[in-house]
Amino acid sequence: xxxxxxxxxxxxQYSESDFALKDVSFSIPYGSIVGFIGENGAGKSTTMGSxxxxxxxxxxxxxxxxxxxxxxxxxxxxxxxxxxxxxHLPEALTVLKxxxxxxxxxxxxxxxxxxxxxxxxxxxxxxxxxxFSRGMSMKLSVAxxxxxxADLLILDEATAGLDPTGRDELLDVLRAFGKDQDxxxxxxxxxxxxxxxxxxxxxFIKDGTILLNVNKKELMKQYAILQCDKNEFVHIDxxxxxxxxxxxxxxxxxxSDREQVPASIKKKDFSIDDITLLLMRGEKV
Amino acid sequence: MKGLILNQYYAIGNSVRxxxxxxxxxxxxxxFTQNEWLLTFAAFVPIIFMVSPAxxxxxxESKSGWNKFVLTLPLKRSHxxxxxxxxxxxxxxxxxxxxxxxxxxxxxxxxxILVEQAIYWMMNGVGVAFVLGFIAYPLTYLLGSEKSDMILxxxxxxxxxxxxxxxxxxxxxxxNVSPYVLQGLNHDMLFSAGFLVITLVLFIVxxxxxxxxxxxxxx
Numbered sequence: 001x002x003x004x005x006x007x008x009x010x011x012x013q014y015s016e017s018d019f020a021l022k023d024v025s026f027s028i029p030y031g032s033i034v035g036f037i038g039e040n041g042a043g044k045s046t047t048m049g050s051x052x053x054x055x056x057x058x059x060x061x062x063x064x065x066x067x068x069x070x071x072x073x074x075x076x077x078x079x080x081x082x083x084x085x086x087x088h089l090p091e092a093l094t095v096l097k098x099x100x101x102x103x104x105x106x107x108x109x110x111x112x113x114x115x116x117x118x119x120x121x122x123x124x125x126x127x128x129x130x131x132f133s134r135g136m137s138m139k140l141s142v143a144x145x146x147x148x149x150a151d152l153l154i155l156d157e158a159t160a161g162l163d164p165t166g167r168d169e170l171l172d173v174l175r176a177f178g179k180d181q182d183x184x185x186x187x188x189x190x191x192x193x194x195x196x197x198x199x200x201x202x203x204f205i206k207d208g209t210i211l212l213n214v215n216k217k218e219l220m221k222q223y224a225i226l227q228c229d230k231n232e233f234v235h236i237d238x239x240x241x242x243x244x245x246x247x248x249x250x251x252x253x254x255x256s257d258r259e260q261v262p263a264s265i266k267k268k269d270f271s272i273d274d275i276t277l278l279l280m281r282g283e284k285v
Numbered sequence: 286m287k288g289l290i291l292n293q294y295y296a297i298g299n300s301v302r303x304x305x306x307x308x309x310x311x312x313x314x315x316x317f318t319q320n321e322w323l324l325t326f327a328a329f330v331p332i333i334f335m336v337s338p339a340x341x342x343x344x345x346e347s348k349s350g351w352n353k354f355v356l357t358l359p360l361k362r363s364h365x366x367x368x369x370x371x372x373x374x375x376x377x378x379x380x381x382x383x384x385x386x387x388x389x390x391x392x393x394x395x396x397x398i399l400v401e402q403a404i405y406w407m408m409n410g411v412g413v414a415f416v417l418g419f420i421a422y423p424l425t426y427l428l429g430s431e432k433s434d435m436i437l438x439x440x441x442x443x444x445x446x447x448x449x450x451x452x453x454x455x456x457x458x459x460x461n462v463s464p465y466v467l468q469g470l471n472h473d474m475l476f477s478a479g480f481l482v483i484t485l486v487l488f489i490v491x492x493x494x495x496x497x498x499x500x501x502x503x504x
Contacts, residue, residue, distance in 0.1 A: 049503075049504075052356070052357050053356060053357075054353050054356045054357065054503065054504045055503045055504075056501075056503060071356065071361070071362065072361050072362075074359040074360065074361070075359070077357065077358060077359040077360075078359040080357065082354070082357040084350070084353065084354065086350060087349070087350065088349065088350035088351060088353050088354035089349060089350075089351060089354065090292055090295065090296050090345065090346070090349050090351050091345070091348070091349045092295060092296045092297070092298075092299075092345065093292070093295050093296065097295045100291060101288045101291050101292045101295065102288065103288070104287040104288030104291055105288035105289070105358050105359065105360065106358070106359060107359070129349075
């Protein structure tokens with residue numbers, strides 16, 4: 001068993017909209033952090049909701065810890081830590097009361113670890129959650145996700161709303177968690193620099209379809225963004241082209257192997273942000 | 286389950302305490318007037334007052350997004366619904382204990398308050414509370430907690446309405462049935478016990494319906 005999470009041909013359609021997840025498949029190997037990248041409405045939250053069972057999937061399979069995920073399987077859920085894109089905690093409660101509630105829900109709840117993270121993130125214990133800023137709320141959600149010995153973290157925009165220091169603190173914590181070979185993280189974020197810092201693998205999703213699933217190091221080392229004109233474009237092996245985008249007379253092209261591209265074609269310096277933009281705005285061949 | 290109950294209590298603890306004090310105050314005022322109509326209210330009001338914060342919980346849980354987060358916790362969906370119903374029953378019992386307590390105190394001070402009839406009023410109060418829960422939970426799960434104020438209002442009207450409708454129907458039955466059949470029966474007890482049993486059955490049926498609605502819900 002090499003994957004902590006395996007998603008296979010996941011499909012989900014909403015009755016009131018045209019949006020659908022189409023055969024979404026990917027896996028998270030043990031000991032790795034997977035960044036989930038896409039625009040608003042691309043399907044990140046729907047994928048996560050379908051994995052967790054807050055949404056009912058229409059088809060496909062979700063295996064967690066090698067077992068088919070089912071919302072009634074409590075032992076699986078005991079070992080998953082979840083952070084959603086917004087605070088989803090009872091606002092009238094304080095951190096102290098919240099600890100008490102979770103202590104009576106999670107069998108593996110570790111109050112000492114929770115206290116450690118509350119101190120690390122400098123969160124007030126007696127203030128109602130309704131008075132927390134978005135950043136404080138996200139830190140609290142992460143503290144909860146990390147305080148019941150979970151092996152898999154599913155984090156939907158967990159770094160959103162945090163100031164640079166807070167983001168850095170959080171990323172350090174996640175990086176340390178992800179290093180353990182029994183753990184795994186699926187992390188979605190609009191802030192691709194956060195994903196760039198900690199992810200091992202990247203999944204790009206658009207309109208409910210996965211466009212690219214790639215190892216980050218391989219992407220940065222082997223892939224390339226080319227800047228060419230129409231004549232040069234036709235000389236590129238189309239099997240290498242992931243996507244391309246016309247910009248005036250130029251064409252930006254994302255290719256999967258920079259070594260197989262004619263040396264005369266200009267290769268641009270790129271970041272994950274540039275790749276994201278090209279994938280989201282570009283056209284497939 | 287204990288965690289969910291605790292969470293509900295923490296969420297609406299202030300309302301519970303306020304309603305608790307208000308219930309005792311109103312029940313005491315009603316009792317000390319010794320007006321028969323208001324005595325009935327003294328047996329109803331605390332029970333209805335105490336269960337209304339239980340319905341408020343659903344609004345809090347939806348507003349905060351807890352209703353989505355709770356599904357990721359090591360709990361079954363049935364645990365969530367069960368915890369709502371259980372919390373409702375717990376508050377209903379607190380309401381009933383307030384009524385009993387206030388009636389006992391009034392009996393000690395004023396005498397002739399804790400009469401047999403008072404027990405039937407209490408049974409009717411519990412019955413009306415069951416109707417509230419019977420309507421409010423499945424409807425709130427179905428229509429969403431944004432409509433919870435309207436649902437609570439409908440539930441209260443339905444509870445009281447159903448009580449008066451049942452009383453009227455019962456009277457019609459008494460009028461039309463041969464007096465020999467009813468000889469020796471305590472009519473008030475028969476009505477209150479019947480109303481309580483029927484509303485309890487409706488409450489249990491509503492739990493089954495609410496569970497099915499909640500299992501289909503997406504967050």
